[in-house]
Amino acid sequence: MNQNNQYVLPSGSSAQGAFDTYITAERAGWEYSSLKIAGLDANESLTTNTGEDEVLVLPLVGSADVTVGEETFHLNGRDSVFTALTDYIFLPRHTAFTLTATTPGRFAIPGAKASKDLPVRYCPVTEVNAGIRGAGVCSRQVNNYALGNRVETSHLLVTEVLTPGGNWSSYPPHKHDEHNKEERILEEIYYFEMRPGGPTAQTPGFGLQRVYPSPGKEIDVCTEVRSGDTVVVPFGYHGPSVAAPGYDMYYLNVMAGPAEDSVWMMTDDPIHTWQRQAWEGENIDPRLPFTELTKETL
Numbered sequence: 469m470n471q472n473n474q475y476v477l478p479s480g481s482s483a484q485g486a487f488d489t490y491i492t493a494e495r496a497g498w499e500y501s502s503l504k505i506a507g508l509d510a511n512e513s514l515t516t517n518t519g520e521d522e523v524l525v526l527p528l529v530g531s532a533d534v535t536v537g538e539e540t541f542h543l544n545g546r547d548s549v550f551t552a553l554t555d556y557i558f559l560p561r562h563t564a565f566t567l568t569a570t571t572p573g574r575f576a577i578p579g580a581k582a583s584k585d586l587p588v589r590y591c592p593v594t595e596v597n598a599g600i601r602g603a604g605v606c607s608r609q610v611n612n613y614a615l616g617n618r619v620e621t622s623h624l625l626v627t628e629v630l631t632p633g634g635n636w637s638s639y640p641p642h643k644h645d646e647h648n649k650e651e652r653i654l655e656e657i658y659y660f661e662m663r664p665g666g667p668t669a670q671t672p673g674f675g676l677q678r679v680y681p682s683p684g685k686e687i688d689v690c691t692e693v694r695s696g697d698t699v700v701v702p703f704g705y706h707g708p709s710v711a712a713p714g715y716d717m718y719y720l721n722v723m724a725g726p727a728e729d730s731v732w733m734m735t736d737d738p739i740h741t742w743q744r745q746a747w748e749g750e751n752i753d754p755r756l757p758f759t760e761l762t763k764e765t766l
Contacts, residue, residue, distance in 0.1 A: 530573015673715025
């Protein structure tokens with residue numbers, strides 16, 4: 469029997485107050501990673517505090533102002549996660565802030581329990597590290613917001629992945645549930661959105677997500693995912709994330725763990741790691757990139 473009920477949070481099931489997605493570390497059953505997402509109308513505001521977490525404010529759709537103390541930062545957002553990158557801002561722990569939508573939008577606040585007091589940092593879109601990973605049917609676009617760029621955090625890693633319909637990402641399956649020279653322990657949240665497809669471009673899309681045991685760590689998730697769904701991955705091999713043909717897939721990854729070196733280190737499932745060599749001679753899917761690229765992602 470799988471554990472979908474434990475690790476899969478359908479759209480709206482974690483809603484709280486102004487947030488339609490509200491996943492704290494406590495709700496996920498671990499120590500570090502969190503994610504909150506709020507939908508706001510133009511000129512609507514949300515005032516909150518980061519508490520013990522360091523966070524990003526990351527527009528999924530729309531633009532916003534973020535006010536911290538006496539200073540206000542404008543985030544030039546985007547019309548869709550499938551068409552553009554976005555400005556964002558890093559906020560340290562114990563920081564009160566007000567988020568005001570300047571257009572209707574949806575705004576993600578990925579976070580992690582923090583162990584350093586770092587400065588507020590406004591991040592223009594030029595600081596996003598965006599590139600292509602894989603080839604052939606494993607082609608996907610990876611946009612790093614707090615991973616492999618100049619943004620300093622104590623534990624938080626944030627990236628988003630865009631997968632054309634019919635392609636596989638998070639593949640080969642991999643894990644990061646041990647601390648050694650090849651891995652870091654990272655709790656991971658997958659938040660999904662699907663681009664509608666079909667003749668009228670209005671048919672709701674779907675995809676598939678798999679998580680399965682790594683040595684000594686039992687987990688079994690195999691689920692359909694749709695817009696607004698979230699999968700929490702405390703350990704185990706995860707992947708593939710498969711976009712159904714005709715429906716492009718987006719997911720936001722929030723990762724954090726006990727190490728303070730802010731790196732993403734993982735190991736493939738040895739049964740499937742040969743896939744990396746198999747795609748070397750293949751062409752990148754011509755549907756990519758979905759957005760502008762800022763730097764090649766290896």
